[in-house]
Amino acid sequence: MNSLIFRTIAPLLVAVMLVFSVFVLLRGHNEPGGGFIGGLIAASALTIYGMAMGVAAARTALKAHPLAYAGFGVALAGLAGVLSILFDVPFLTGLWSSFEFDGVEVAISTPMVFDIGVYFVVFGTISAVALALEDDEGGA
Secondary structure, three states: OOOHHHHHHHHHHHHHHHHHHHHHHHHOOOOOOOHHHHHHHHHHHHHHHHHHHOHHHHHHHHOOOHHHHHHHHHHHHHHHHHHHHHOOOOOOOOOEEEEEEOOEEEEEEHHHHHHHHHHHHHHHHHHHHHHHHHOOOOOO
């Protein structure tokens, strides 16, 4: 798309969408949201960036191939399941832990780690498809 207005507003829109996708990801345990919809929002942000700036600029902004993000997400989600086996409970049983960071108690759970993995899987997969469809050369 060759519009000056779109190219000007796209980076701001992408930044807002990425922050919102992380918000939706982290909010998803107590209210509607989670890794899937957060990943879709993030992939939509990258697609908008690719439409405005070009596929090459979007691939450069990613720093890695989109499917590498998806692979990392699968590994992270699998790790969340394996952790439960290490604690002698059934696969994918939720485990919770908390630690103090700079005077603030931070809670970590395996469902959250699994959700982050889903976020990366969805982001990487949808981004790979979107960038391949937008690419003029047809290469992935």
